[in-house]
Amino acid sequence: MSLAYFFYKGLLETGIGNIINKFKIHKRRDILFFEELISEYVKACRDNGFSDEMLKVGEEWGRLAAKTLIPSAILSRSVDKVYNDILSKVWKSIDLVRGLELKVKGDKVFLIVFGESGTRIIGENPIALGFHKGTIEAVLGKELKILKSIQTPEQSYYEFEITDKKIGEIKSKHKKEYFQLNKYYKKGFDVKQALKKRIITLKGNELFLRGKKLSPFENTYFHLFGIHSKGIELLVPVSEKFFEEMLVEESSEDEKLRFLKNLLQFMGWGEVKFLVEESKVTLLVEHPPYGFQKEKDNWLFLVKMTEGFLKAIYPKTRLSDYSFQQGRVTAKYLIR
């Protein structure tokens, strides 16, 4: 099943700054994100000694996604059936993996993943390792010990040992609360309109915006980047370089900023506005996406990524202040 199928069968419900994924076992709100950008950020963290932070992001995301997205009837099956029969199909449909095989022998889990998202760009990828560890832990209800991890762009090989230690309770928002927080719809120039106008293009199963590939990601992922944020400053130069490459058609600062606003909305970050003053730009986001986790949502990733994007427009940009309040993200940037 392709992304095109999701769009044309109405399985991705879109509004301004909002993308609801109605398929894949469990309805949820997604972000369309650039695999290249996220991979470059993970690589920068990995190369600067923050691999453990990335591992935690992957692990917590895997646990939370498994707990909230996989129905308990499926979770109660054996881990090889869950992985080989169900998750492999779901993940392949959104190009998260190109294939996988999982085997359990005694207290060992052996996993081979082909063409894994992120890893296929940067090779060694602590997030992917953590993600599989967390997902399998959630299915088994027990903690795993990493025995081996060999990651190459083509395929990854993982070996885990199942310990006797039970995993703690995975706390998540109540389904009703999650949908209440993410309940928001405003008709307008959304990702579907962008597809119709060929601003975003579909090539086979893949979505592209100005040559950059977009993939659906669940929001909790970005919340976790904000929590495990020791390497977050590295996101600024990575985002700046990435966005610079996208600014090919706009000439004035306002045109570039308008493109950024539309881009953030297409991606699903909420209803975005920029207030432009002489020496300051304020990012105002209403109805930002909420994750599955129980703890208060954190949009630091969005704030720092935007800092990088703004640097591509105003080179002297630096974040001066930010706040997350009542369904609203505000971030102030000095630009002169």
Added chain:
Amino acid sequence: MKRHVTGIPALDKKIEGGFPEKTVILLSGNAGTGKTLLGLNFLLEGAKKGEKGCYISVNETEEELLRACEGIKPLRELKKYLGKKIALEYIPLGKVIDLEYFTNIFASYPKVDRLVIDNVNKLLIFAESKQEFRRRLTELVHYLKGRVGVSLLLCETLDHTIDTGNGEAFETDGVINLDFIEVEEKPRRMLTVYKMRYTAFEERVPYELVISKEGFKLKETHLI
């Protein structure tokens, strides 16, 4: 083309010098956004240039309007022109009035260069259907174009809309909307030109409008 300055120099600059002659402009916005003050300021600006203006209010009495002017230093000057260049007319809506009733009253006035109707949706409140509202609105706009230099129709709107959904924005020659945005829980007033026939302008860019004791200032601060 003759243009009528708006009373806000920075706005005039953005719309080629002011509102075009023989047009009807919709000035819409939520409660408290400053429509009345802008309307009064528009008349005052004309009066200073020797133009005759009339403010027809179905909301506030003359006394209430003058009281509103007291809070803004430049608007205090309006009193000086009252009865000479500016007329403030209050039409209470205690009984059903139709458009003919209104046009008859208005026809009895001397010809005016600037007219403000505060507000159009209340003036047409007795229309019994959407169709009737639209028909009356069309008649009103047509009548005003032939008779007044520039008419400003104030319009109460809700939820960041530019009109009430009864065709006000379609029927008029220009649409200016006033709205608030909240930045860290502090509301900031924004002015957006949505439409201005016969004029080149930057479409749909909300600029910050500051209304203080000192008067009106349209800043370069804008929203994208």
